[in-house]
Amino acid sequence: MNLRRLLLGGRTASAPVARERLQILLAHERGLRGQSDLLGLLRAEILAVVSRHIVLDPDKVVVRMDRGKTVSTLEVDIEVPNGVERLLAAAAN
Amino acid sequence: MAKVLVVTSGKGGVGKTTSTAALGAALAQAGEKVVVIDFDVGLRNLDLVMGAERRVVFDLINVVQGVAKLSQALIRDKRLDNLWLLPASQTRDKDALTDEGVRAVIADLRTKFDWILCDSPAGIERGATLAMRYADEAVIVTNPEVSSVRDSDRIIGMLDSKTVKAERGERVEKHVLITRYDSARAARGEMLSIEDILEILATPLLGIIPESQDVLKASNVGSPVTLNNAASAPARAYTDAARRLMGETVTMTVPVERKGLMNRLLGRRAA
Numbered sequence: 001m002n003l004r005r006l007l008l009g010g011r012t013a014s015a016p017v018a019r020e021r022l023q024i025l026l027a028h029e030r031g032l033r034g035q036s037d038l039l040g041l042l043r044a045e046i047l048a049v050v051s052r053h054i055v056l057d058p059d060k061v062v063v064r065m066d067r068g069k070t071v072s073t074l075e076v077d078i079e080v081p082n083g084v085e086r087l088l089a090a091a092a093n
Numbered sequence: 094m095a096k097v098l099v100v101t102s103g104k105g106g107v108g109k110t111t112s113t114a115a116l117g118a119a120l121a122q123a124g125e126k127v128v129v130i131d132f133d134v135g136l137r138n139l140d141l142v143m144g145a146e147r148r149v150v151f152d153l154i155n156v157v158q159g160v161a162k163l164s165q166a167l168i169r170d171k172r173l174d175n176l177w178l179l180p181a182s183q184t185r186d187k188d189a190l191t192d193e194g195v196r197a198v199i200a201d202l203r204t205k206f207d208w209i210l211c212d213s214p215a216g217i218e219r220g221a222t223l224a225m226r227y228a229d230e231a232v233i234v235t236n237p238e239v240s241s242v243r244d245s246d247r248i249i250g251m252l253d254s255k256t257v258k259a260e261r262g263e264r265v266e267k268h269v270l271i272t273r274y275d276s277a278r279a280a281r282g283e284m285l286s287i288e289d290i291l292e293i294l295a296t297p298l299l300g301i302i303p304e305s306q307d308v309l310k311a312s313n314v315g316s317p318v319t320l321n322n323a324a325s326a327p328a329r330a331y332t333d334a335a336r337r338l339m340g341e342t343v344t345m346t347v348p349v350e351r352k353g354l355m356n357r358l359l360g361r362r363a364a
Contacts, residue, residue, distance in 0.1 A: 013282025018239050019289045026246050026293060033250050 031067060039063050046076060054084055095203040098210050098338070099228040101252075103244030105215030107236045108272040111308055111318065113212035114142045115328070116232070118317035119335035121176035125207040128167065131181035132224035133214035134190055140180045143170065144315025154182040157194030163201055172320055177206070187220040199227045217251065225256055230266040230338070232299060236273050237285040245269070245294055268299035270334060275304045276347050300334030301347045302327050326350050 043063040050056055060079035066072060100113045110133075117129040131139035134154060140146045145168050151161035156179070163179075170176035179202075182189065202209045213224035225231060231252050235245045252265045259265060271290060278284040291298055302308075303326045311321035319328045319335075326348040333343045 015279070015282045015285050015289065018285050019293070022239055022242055022285075022293055025243065029243075029246070030250070 039065060042074075042076075046078070050078060054080055056080065095206055096208055096230060097199060097203070097228050098208060098230045098232060099213055099225040099252075100210060100232045100234060101213040101221065101225055101248050102215065102234040102241070103217060103221075103248040104236075104241045107234050107241050108302070108308075109215070109234050110138050110142050110212055111312065112232065112234050112270060112272065112302070112331070113139060113210050114317035115319045115331040116335050116338070117208070117210045118170075118173065118176060119319040119332045120208050120210075120338065121170070121173045122319065122332075123335060123339060124175070125339070126175045126205075127208045127210065128177040128179055128202055128206045129210045129212060130179040130202075131212050132190070132220050133212065134181045134185055134187045134220055135183065136214065137181035137183050139212050140168075140178060141315060142312050143178050143317065145170070145178050145180070146315070149180045152180045152182040153198065154185050154189045156198055157189070157191060163198065172316075187214070187218065190219060190223050192223065192226065195223050196227060217247065221248075222251070222255055225252055225265075227257055228252070228265050229258065230268070232268050232270050232338075233294075233296065234270050234272055235290060235294070237271060237275075237279065237287075237290060239285075242285065242290055242293055249294060249296060267296050268338075269294055269296045270299045270302065272302040273304045274301050274347060276349075298345065299337055300330050301345070302330045302334075303347055303349065305350065 043061060046063065047056065047058055047061050050061075056078065062075075062077040064075045064077070066075065100109050100116070102109050110131075113129050117127045121127045129139060129143070130153060131137045132153070133139070137152075140149055148168050151166035153166065155161035156163050156166045166179055168178045168180065170178065179198075199209060211224045211228065214220040225248075233245050233248055233252075235241050249267060252267055253259050256265050269291065271287060274287070275284055279286045287298065287301060305325065305327045307322050307325035307327050308318055311318035314321060318325065319331045322328055323332070329348040333346075333348075336343050
């Protein structure tokens, strides 16, 4: 740090900070851009398929993508109302 | 084969209009037949930067709506007879532009010109999306500053998804033009470097326009900087960029101001 300050004539270089902030921000924003349509589509189709058998609250269907370095996970979280097993059993008979 | 080139940025005030005028004039000086179109409906300025503000009778909206013929709205430059301007309307708003109308105007211009330069408004709304809609190539004007780089990234995403070329599965050829660059400040680590910007945007470089007083001087008198003072640093940078657009290989340099001895001794900037 001292050496860098010395080389830069006593100033702190702000460009590396700008660069790092941008890289982090844009990685996030590009992710959102690519994903939003796919996730929305998945959510709509999953909702349609499950709704054929169970009455769902659309707000309780959550589709989320977590991007990791080597693998990414797709998380589908559907909250179903209580007593749905009985309805399913009745429907099967 | 005519080429449609959009000059865009997302962010306002980075130099889209200055760059459209300068590149258009440089291409025309090289013998190409060029039209520059102002897409900033309601806030037109390309006419002013080109020095044609008092010659506007009809505009892009009039042509789109069939009120005027294209030949009536086109304004021929007084300095270069193969450079033309199609001004925007100052009294209407952006909703007056329609996709179909823009498509028809661009298709007509393609039969008459070598280069069609579309000066995009700032933002990502209708005016900006229509300016890029029919583009074959794009110049993304970027300042070495975080908000400008972020907006450029967003615009690059739109060029890859919302243009006719992208929808057909083809690619709009994209170039980054860095304006208002100060190599001394970049060297001191006070400004994003060219390498930083190119790495972040992952798009090839068209040119580096140095921060210069000549740009303001040229717009003050209504002349593209490449015509107003061809020997100035920004003019040389724009001329090199125009040659690259024409497919020439030109070594990338940051032109520097040439200060006279007296000015240097007096520590004074050229007035």
